[in-house]
Amino acid sequence: MSPPDDIMDATWCALCRRGYADLTMQAIADETDKSKAALHYHYDSKQELLESFLDHAADRFLERLHKAAAEAETPAAQLSAVVDAAFSPPVGDDRESVSAALLELRAQAPHQPAFRERLCEADDAFCDLLAAVLAAGVESGAFRADLDPQRAARTIVTFFDGSRLRQVSLDEDPEMARTLLESYLDSAVYAEGQR
């Protein structure tokens, strides 16, 4: 059964407003027109709800990236669109609160194997999408012939994760990492004269 969207939206709001440490089932219920008992009808525990929420957040993120890739025509345009989408907050969300709440969840992974499993699945899917775009660009000649798509994809996600951590912990503008990533793409990914 797919999770009720209104509960997922409410979890998103409650996490942004209160952070992970202060999150309660009551706080989530307060963001919906449901009672706390109604929440427990769907989820036995906060833990179970948050596992479902992580799947939901990953699906939302990956859908945006796949949509961005599908709307672009060439591998170079796809790479640019996917990077744009990854660095942009979902419309209507407050990027700082979202990033902070997700980082708190990620920091719990060593204590929560079910969280880690979901985070790994989402990361694999992000890497796979990037690697497919990069491989298509090598094929078409837009990207360097000696590019290793898997390694380049991992480099991009490492940049992206560094940016997330720096945004939350240091209040660094994500545009900083974005600009550094563009330099990496220029020097290591795009074929000469293809940009």
Add this chain to the structure above:
Amino acid sequence: MSPPDDIMDATWCALCRRGYADLTMQAIADETDKSKAALHYHYDSKQELLESFLDHAADRFLERLHKAAAEAETPAAQLSAVVDAAFSPPVGDDRESVSAALLELRAQAPHQPAFRERLCEADDAFCDLLAAVLAAGVESGAFRADLDPQRAARTIVTFFDGSRLRQVSLDEDPEMARTLLESYLDSAVYAEGQR
């Protein structure tokens, strides 16, 4: 007054053992031969103790990096030694627990301006050290003449932070990011034939 070393060591142990969420003054006292009351003689609150701890952890990290740089003779050897030191856990510490505990503290930065201030200071010092080594290498001809030391330093710390987050949240081996960083250094930092 510099913080008593035994309390800082005890905080380190207690954080690794219990994580941030379950950390109490009593848990820290339990790792020393001091009472909780004795801890409160030095620190009014857990908050104040943790601020002091972040300074201490940053000092320890930066000392290791400066020592590594001082022991190497050429800018290329210095860069390699500093990257090595940054990616290596302090001797005797369990790298996974240390990284997890520090990530939990970093994730608190949006709610703790005093934490963020210390994290920013430490990050600036890390960037400055890298930028100085990079500038020396441009000067000596070991690194590319068109290298921007500040931008390259920021790229390296972004990689490093990405690696930290991926280690804790995905259980990724830090050697992965380390290898990707080496590729970046080969293509963007070292001058042709200088490696």
